[in-house]
Amino acid sequence: MMTMLYTLSFSVTDDDTRYGIVYFVRRGSPYLFLRDKRKRFIRKLDYIEVRAFIEVRYSREEAKKANPIYVDTVAMILVKPDDIMRYGMEHIRRRAMEEAWSFHRELFGSRIVTISYERGWEHGSTRKGDEDYGEVYLHSIWARTLADLYEGVGREREDVRPFRF
Amino acid sequence: MFVHSVSSILKVDVDIKMDVVMLQRWVETRKRMLESMGYHVVDVNYRYTRHGMHFWFILQEQLDAYTRATLQFMIGDDHRRCFYNFYRARLGVFDHFNALFGVKVYEQV
Numbered sequence: 001m002m003t004m005l006y007t008l009s010f011s012v013t014d015d016d017t018r019y020g021i022v023y024f025v026r027r028g029s030p031y032l033f034l035r036d037k038r039k040r041f042i043r044k045l046d047y048i049e050v051r052a053f054i055e056v057r058y059s060r061e062e063a064k065k066a067n068p069i070y071v072d073t074v075a076m077i078l079v080k081p082d083d084i085m086r087y088g089m090e091h092i093r094r095r096a097m098e099e100a101w102s103f104h105r106e107l108f109g110s111r112i113v114t115i116s117y118e119r120g121w122e123h124g125s126t127r128k129g130d131e132d133y134g135e136v137y138l139h140s141i142w143a144r145t146l147a148d149l150y151e152g153v154g155r156e157r158e159d160v161r162p163f164r165f
Numbered sequence: 166m167f168v169h170s171v172s173s174i175l176k177v178d179v180d181i182k183m184d185v186v187m188l189q190r191w192v193e194t195r196k197r198m199l200e201s202m203g204y205h206v207v208d209v210n211y212r213y214t215r216h217g218m219h220f221w222f223i224l225q226e227q228l229d230a231y232t233r234a235t236l237q238f239m240i241g242d243d244h245r246r247c248f249y250n251f252y253r254a255r256l257g258v259f260d261h262f263n264a265l266f267g268v269k270v271y272e273q274v
Contacts, residue, residue, distance in 0.1 A: 013212060013267045015264070015265055016171060017223065018211065037210060053266070072249075072253075072262050119266065119269070121266060126170075128171065139261050141253070141256060141262070143252070156256060
């Protein structure tokens with residue numbers, strides 16, 4: 001079990017509003033605050049939501065040859081200030097992405113997985129998923145053809161599972 | 166309690182880095198477009214990215230996903246992104262996947 005304590009303060013963008021999410025430790029206790037663009041504290045956050053995204057990307061040649069499938073997978077976890085202090089943001093992001101990969105591999109075969117890529121992470125002050133603290137919310141959507149996309153008849157799978165850092 | 170609801174925020178991805186003058190004009194024209202359609206812009210936030218800029222238009226009104234996808238398209242969101250956003254809105258998963266990444270992975274395919 002990881003026991004390293006991270007005490008550095010840092011800020012990330014709230015990707016839901018573009019305000020700032022500030023993390024700092026004061027008198028041994030970690031805090032998360034939402035700060036506006038004038039750097040005024042708006043409110044204390046009990047948690048933030050970290051979202052990791054995976055998508056399928058075709059090279060131009062492959063896209064011309066095959067009928068490209070569209071796939072998006074996301075994993076969302078709730079993170080408390082204590083978690084950031086204990087595990088560090090980098091570890092938290094990595095764990096969220098691991099959960100997304102694990103779900104992605106369950107749903108798709110090796111041919112799709114090998115052309116899947118990590119798109120990035122969002123940090124949000126709002127909660128979009130259906131998870132509670134200690135759970136990961138997983139959601140994947142996919143469509144086989146462009147016609148499916150236009151008709152909105154793609155398929156989706158979502159799940160909520162227990163989660164540990 | 167949240168300051169702004171997700172349903173009142175438009176996220177726009179622009180693949181051009183603007184200077185101050187162009188940025189002011191661009192934001193002003195977007196505001197006027199939205200106001201001409203009857204919406205009230207409360208705040209506009211932006212950040213520079215590696216390839217362009219991200220914008221957040223915070224509206225007074227709470228809107229459904231398809232309306233937000235349409236408005237994002239109208240005010241100049243990346244067209245490829247809009248194409249998928251319309252699809253996501255139809256599937257009812259717009260909010261989950263309408264993302265502007267704080268930390269992005271850049272990989273060459």
